[in-house]
Structure formats: C-alpha cells, structure tokens
Amino acid sequence: MRLRQCPLANSQIGIRCSSSCRLKVQVRTRLLTLHVHSLRGQIVFTATAMRSSLQSLLAGSALWASAGAVTLFAADSGGNVTTLSLTGCTNNYTLSITSKTTDCEVNPSWLTLDGPNRVLYCYDRGAGSSVSGSLNSFSIGEDGLLSRIARVSAPLSGVAGEILTTSTGARGYISASYNRSAAAVFALGDDGALPGTGPVQVINPTLEKTGPVTLRQDRSYLHHVIIDPTNEYVLIPDLGGDRVRVYTYDPVTVAPIAEVAGLTAPPGSGPRHGFFRKARNGKTFFFFNGELDQKVYSYSVEYTAAGLVFTHVFDAPAIDAALPATRAPTSEIALSPDGRFLTVSNREKSFRDSPILGSGPSDTLSTFSIKEDGTLKLVQLAPSGGWSPRQFSFNKAGTLVAVGHQNNRTVTIWKRDVRSGKIVLEEDGGKVGEVVLTGAVVATIWDE
Template sequence: MRHFGILLLTTALGATGSKAINLYAATSDGNLTSLSLTGSDSGNNLTVSITAPLSGVSHEVFTTEAGKRGFATASYNQSAISVIGLGEDGALDEPLQIIRPTLETTGPVISRQDRSYLHQVLVDPKGEYLVMNDLGGDRVRILNWDAENLAPLTELEPLRTDAGSGPRHGVFWKPATSDDLYYFVVGELSQYVYSYKITYTDAGLTWTKIFEIPGLGFENEVPALTSPLSEIALSPDNKFLIVSHRDVSFTNSTKRASGPSDTLSTFAINQDGTLDLLQLAPSGGWSPRHFALNKAGDLLAVGHQTNKTVVIWERDPETGKIVTAEDGGPAAIIELSGAVVCTIWDE
C-alpha cells in the first residue's frame, strides 16, 4: 500500500509577482510529488510534477549564502541522500546530486543494520549543515552544501552513536539559561533517549554525550527490540520532551491496564541537558509512528499506524502531563481507512 511519508509546505514569489504555495510530498513507492498553487489577478492555477524516485522519508529546505534554495532528502529504503534545486517559484529541478552512503562494518542488529538506513534530515539551528540520522549506521551524518551552487554536498565527521542504538529522529534544544545547544535523539533499536551537547568548530560539529535514559525510564526498562522508539518532539514552551514507543511495546506497557496501547513518555528537561521521566501515558492505540502538539501545547494528536486511528489527548501545558483516560481523556478518537503515518495541526 502506498502512503505519503512526509509533507513540506513552502511559499515562493514568482518572477511575475504572483505568489505560489508549494506542497512537497514523498510516497513510499519512491516518488517525490510537487503541487504548486499559484495565485494571480487571473485566478489560481494548480500544477503537479513528479520527479526524483528516491523513496524519501524525510526532507528539508535549506538556503545558501548566495540565496539559492535547495531541497534535501533522506531516503530509507534506497539509502540515499539527494539535493534538488528549487526555482524562484518553488518548482523542483532534477536532482543535482545523489549520494548512496556505505558502512565500514554492519551494526550489531543485523536485521536492521545490514547497511545504511537514513531516517531523518534536519538543518542545524545556524543554517550551516544538514544533519541526517542513520539508523543502520549508528551515526548522525553531517553534510555541508556548496555556498554558490547547492551541490556538491560534502560529508564531514559524523556523530557516532552507541553500537546498536539505531538513531531515528532527533530535535535541537537550547536552554533558557545559556547559549548552549543540545541534540536529543531517540535510538529506535536500543530504546534509549540520548542527549548530546553540540559545539561548532571550523571543521564542523563536535558532540559530547551528556545523558542517556531508557525510553520508559530507569525503573521500567524492557528488553531490546520490544519497545522501539519512533517519534520525538519538544513542547511549545521548550520545557518538556515527548517520545513514542511502537510496534510491540503495548505487550510490555506499564499502562496496559488501561487497554491495549503503546506508550507515550514525557520527560522534563533540565537546563544541563539531562532528562527526568515525568509520565508514562497510553498513546491510545498501536504503533504511534507520529504525533504532533498544537501551538498552545494543550492538545496532542497521535497517529497510529497499526489500528489506523488518530487519538487526540488533552495535555496540561503547566505540568507537561497528558490527561489520561482515568482523568477524562481522550478528547477525540478518529478512525481512518489507512495507516496513519503523519499528523499535522492546521492553525
């Protein structure tokens, strides 16, 4: 079954002064689709183009010092990195470069680490590097782009994570009390959440591991590969970190008494980049591949891949805790016809 892996929405100003809204969507069958809605005095025009068969799971738009915009993709199934130029109107060019990463050795989890498996691409907070989590390679790859022409990308020294960790998704975080920068990343395979302090150097980025904690907390650790981590997100106030467990974690969930459900873990973030487990709450279904907080941080939409539901939980922004079923939640349950792999608030 085909599904859309990730969506990006951008705006662009065309040469004639018309404004274009562009939606980029990647599908699991390996296509990148661009839909452009252009408004002008004569009305709106919708164009569709399909290019770059790369089976991408994550994408980012970046801008060079010269003002050129690029579209970077991380592809899981085909283990590929690509960079695509964006026209002034947001139209996709043909790929400028495709890199197929290789590994010196396979990872300890052979079934998932026989080769590189890229799972996410981010732009660092300073807008200087592409940061790509490689689940198969136990590393976070760092690349910079050509300042004038987008490509070629140059790979720098990566963050090498613990063997068998399987870095999947991460977020950058800045404390309120300093100019330090941290990177929180979930190890899908190790089921740990890791905290790294980042330092910018002339050669790229250096990483210092500050802290690690099992996704279910130190008191609830379960055997490897029984509660794989998937999504990670910061609360709007930057004080809390939420991660989801999927696939089989409902068989070991400490909250299983509330019904068959995977688990959402909420951590309070300390100013030194360490984490304190605050709450384990049911996600409301199986395989919460993705979730999203609204802008106010008082609602959490959880998309379940296995039982095809979106469950919306109320959340207390002050305490950081999700309002569980015992206290009156969830706010809504939406049943859909297909696997849910992405949730987005329209606000």
C-alpha cells in the same frame, strides 16, 4: 480560519473576526465577568476581575475562544493525504475530514509545510515494486483543499525531508530514504515549482562495518533530516550505521552537499529522529531517540572551525529498561514549542516481537523535562490512543498533540498541559477527537 487565543494588555481579550466567522466562547471560572462589545473591527471581551486572577486564568488555559477551525494534514500509506478540521473549544471539539487527495501517488510517507508560501510538500516513498518514489508539491486552498502543483521523481523509500533556505536565499529540499539508503537534494522554485525531473544530487552512504543488530543494521538506513540552529549543517540519522551523519551545503546552489565528521552513537542504538535545543546559558544540545535500544540521548554540541563536536551528556530508557532491546522500538521524538519538554513515542505493545504484544489498548507517549545541563527527567508515560504511533506533532501553542497510528489507521488528538508537559488523560477529558483513515497513518502536521 485559524484557532486563536489573543490576550491583550490589562484585562481584555481581543479576537479579530470577519463578518462571516462563527465565534464560540466558553468560560469556566467564577473569577470574572465578560462584557462583549465591538471595537474597530474587533470583538472585544472586557473581563471584570483582579489582574492576577485573569493572568492565572489565561496561563492555565481555562479561557478559550474559537473562531472557525484549525486545519491539519495527515498522510497514510493507503495513498491519501487527508485534510482535517478541528473546531470547537474546551470540552466541545469536533475533528472531521474535509477533503482528501490521492495525488501524492501510492505511498505518501512524509509531509513538509511551507506555511508562508501556502505550499505542502508530500514525499511518496513508492510501492514495493516501484523503481522510484516521488516528491510532490501542493497549493493549500480554502479549508485546506490541496491541489497538486508539481511532481518529480525521487529515490525509493523516502521517509523524511526538510526545506533548506541558505543565507543567499537559495532554497532546496533535502530528503532521507530508508530501505535504499539515500540522501537527495531537490531544487525548489517559486510558488511550489519543482524544477527538473528529479533530484539534483543523490548520495548513497555505505558502512565500513555492519552493526550488532544484524536484522536491522546490515547496511545504512537513513531516517530523518534536521537543520542545525545556525543553518550551516544538515544532520541525517543513520539507523543502520549507529551514527548521525552531518553534511555541509553550497550557500548559493544548496547542492552539492558534502559529508563531514558526525556523531558516533552507541553500538546497537539505531538513531532514528532528532532535534536541537539551545539552553538559556547559550549551550547547544542535540537529542535523538535510539529506535533499536529504545533510549533517548542527549549530546552537547560545540561549533569549531573543523565542524561540529558532539559529547555524550545523558541517556535514559524511553519507557522501561526491563523491555529487551529491539522489542519496543521508539519512533518519533519532538521538542515542545516552549522548549521545556521532549516527548517520544513507543511501540511496546504493537511491535511484532514485543514481550507484551497486544497486552493493552494503546502504545505510549513518554515525556521528559529538559534541564539546562542537557539531562532529562521522566514526567509521564501516557497512552498514545492506539497502536504504532509512528509520528506525532504539537500545535504551535503546545496545548494539543496530534498522534498518527499505523496499526489503527487513526489520527488521535490529545489536550496537553503546557505547564507540566503532561498529556491530559482520557478520563480527565483529554481526548479531543479521533478519525479513522484509509491506511496506516505515517504523518500528521498542523497548518499553522
């Protein structure tokens, strides 16, 4: 069962609820009175209040209704994919472990949800002694219980992947591998099937010359997979090559993918993750984080007959320009569900070479507001809740953010103010819950 907020017309809030669901309601206001009654299979709350007061209340997220629980999935390098359950509302949340599986092999690294088909894909990057990793598919059962459907061999050191559905309905999974730099294409069958025994195509990019950060840029290092808004291009940031590689694909079979002109990033930036945003004026922008120079970048995107043309618009330090390059690497970057903010995670206190290593209890989540011209404004530096926040994700409503920490082995969930874009701090009741897993947490996603 999912966590739901269901504002209806006028002054009603309705929640569809089966006879077995547990309903919790908390109201923190003096502006209205709630009357509870049943109406055609729904539990309906009729609010006696001024319409403007009710609208303000709902917009501020003061009224929450929780029917059952919301599910999350977390992968850790201890070999587990864990199902988490978040129950409750307002200041009474409970985060707990409901089940776990070791069927993603020894080193799960990335999770991709196929919500409509109730399938979860898990990439296993393999152990240091392995010759390959694996791609695994799982059916999602009641309470998020995972049952493996299929497994195929995959390039070693996979760190990201994305499902691609073409205009003809063909489906594939495209992955990026880091240490053994590889872009791979897998066929996807119905109901989580993985045809064949491995990828249908593997590309191993090379560099014409190495980058200025010799310890990290001696060769190509792919780190993410992004589908563009037109669904015509696949982008893969190359940390080692200071570029974002761009690929086209076959609309009937997905493979083969073919590299075309991409984005050339500043030397030593080390592009890691990225996303697209389409502004209200119709312009398209691409944002990415430089892991090595610890900056956030904005580029405008022009679609031409020859492909994508990228133009630099803006860049800013993710946390502090005073921190030396390569000493406080960024990790994840994500667009808020409403498209108004971006957040990037930093490892300024947990990275081994940081000048402030271990100087505080938490690394940082940096949030920027996004202007329509593609420029950014810093709005908050907030604690992530632990050390080495490799990955985080927003819930669909944007009211919560789940952060996975490698060094602490924790999943920490924070409240988030949708209007301001800010994480609600712990002293203000913002910490929703936390669980400790068996290994370094590398991926945490919401089942919604």
